[in-house]
Amino acid sequence: MAHDDSSGKDLAATSSGAGGLSLDRDLVPSKQVSGGLAVISDDNLPDPGLPPHRKRVTDQDPKKASTAQRQVYTLFYLSIAGSIFAIAAYMAFPINANDPGSVRLNTVFLGLGITLALMGIGLGAVHWAKTLMHDEEGIDIRHPVRSSDEVRARAVEIFHEGNVESGFGRRSLIRNSLIGALVAFPLPAVILFRGLGPQNEVPSELLSHTMWKAGARLTLDPSGLPIKASDVTLGSAFHIIPEGLNDAPDRLEQKAKAAVLLMRVNPADLNVSAGRESWNYDGIVAYSKICTHVGCPVALFEQQTHHLLCPCHQSTFDVNNECEVIFGPAKRPLPQLPITVDGEGYLIAQSDFHEPVGPSFWERS
Template identity: 70%
Template sequence: MAQDDNSGKDLAAANSSSHDLLPVDTGTGVVSPDAVENPGHPEHRQRVTDLNPKKEKQAERTVFILFFLSAVGSLWAVAAYMMFPIDGQMELVRSNNLFIGLGATLALMALGIGAVHWGKALMADHESVDHRHPVRGTDETRARAIEIFEEANEESGFGRRSLIRNSLIGALVVFPLPAVALFRGLAPYDEDPVELLHHTMWKKGTRLARDPSGAPIKASDVTLGSAFHVIPEDLNDAKDVLNEKAKAIVLLMRLKPEDLNELPERKNWSYNGIVAYSKVCTHVGCPVALYEQQTHHLLCPCHQSQFDVANHATVIFGPAARPLPQLPITVDDEGYLVAQSDFHEPVGPSFWERH
């Protein structure tokens, strides 16, 4: 009987313990079977930088070095852009991409690692609760906002850690410079871009050649529904091959002659259903290279502008503002496709035409 009493006491103690551990639904008074004990916060462990002033100084120097390396990476990217100009030689193109990429990588990576290390090793390390409440523009709210900024400044050490603060500011100041240098290089320095893009290597009698082999194309090679990526046959004789190619690249397609809806003044710009249009999108200059032979649509993969080849490459969708320029073509005595002239309008983005 005594044993039964002890069992009853143990059961009561267990039930009491379960009520202490499991939350009770205040509406029904029923203990949820899935409820678990609130584990609370683990015991706070101080970092080595909190306990050892030497380690704190070492961490501060590490963050400074990382921010300094970020600034060096940004400046190196600008220097590499100038040291390895893109002038048509593939070796210089590779070096340009490699060293600018390394500089930009160092700038980004060092800045990110430095910021993370600063937060983990030096900023205030304690738990806090941010109680949500309706946002009001009262004096108390404004005063508390100022206090929060002051607390953040104190906890981060931004105001008193001048070495880190100044190195971060320096890294952020030089960080945009590579982008400025690279984008500035996209525009000509001393020439009118409209004039530059109004003239390409195409001229009367220039043969159309395959890109990149340079093999001339006969009209008989272009089958119905096919598309050829085309360059001028004498492209490699140009002084600045890459820039000239960027302006002169063409997409060549063959449709059924009855599917072409040609303007009277352009009737002789095609040859037996073969048409040639600039491959440079009139939106921002991406290569228009996706051809759908059933619909006769050209798609620019950058921003999804679509052009109707059967109707003078007019814009049927997307942000492009004007049709693709058409290259007038014919055949020579040997049956090779040749240009009748240059484009009759500037190639590339429409904004180049604005003065």
């Protein structure tokens, strides 16, 4: 039967052998396709090939190439100068903990030097690649994972060709300046990291002695107010510093070694080793706040489990068992500060720590 659609074009439907309908293809307009049909073509598209190569100015004019070469090695030499400037700035503008202005000066000039060192290498490498290195398009054909000996030998030849095309072996000024820049660039980092460590002293000896001494009162951080044993309730924790630390000229350095966490647990829960029976007072214990992994401040006390947690790398210490390590990368317990009370009920230290505080990688006797 015939059907007249809204566009006035006739479509014919005939009964199929299976009782369905089929379209008479001769009556369907060839240029009109509905939105619900997909057209699939078996035609293979021709390979368009590579676009015509456009030569750069430096490829056509030797003078331009020489100018580009001078610019490249000048940038590399500028990088060397930046590295040297960063080292000089670090020494010329030392940081004084009590002078915020010294921190700003050190940061500004050190940053300028490192920026110059990085920028010189980056801009020089990019400028070299864009103006002087080989500039011909190519097609890489994928090969099996294990190439034949002939192909592998060809790979060696390609490296040689790359050297020739880049001019790395031929352009000695560029090569030498780049090598110099790469050698000089890490030097500021070496100087900076070296400055973080103790100078001309054995680390274990420095960390073996803090401001804690017999009779020194435990005071609250940062107020410096002394704390009584009666102020420390069961399950509580306090950040503690030695008495007089806030008035010390090297306050920050001393605090980095002497900071302590003070907690009170049920005395019956404490497992005390021989010789440490008098190191706590009625369940009040004090441990170094400096993690024995890399020196981060241990600052989280879990009241129910009596665990101390270092937020940096999740080292976990058990207060009930003399802060032994129960999880994480730390390799030894937190050093314990022996404490007691004076005649007025204030908590005091019995002595300094009996072992070096801080990270375990320091040399220890």
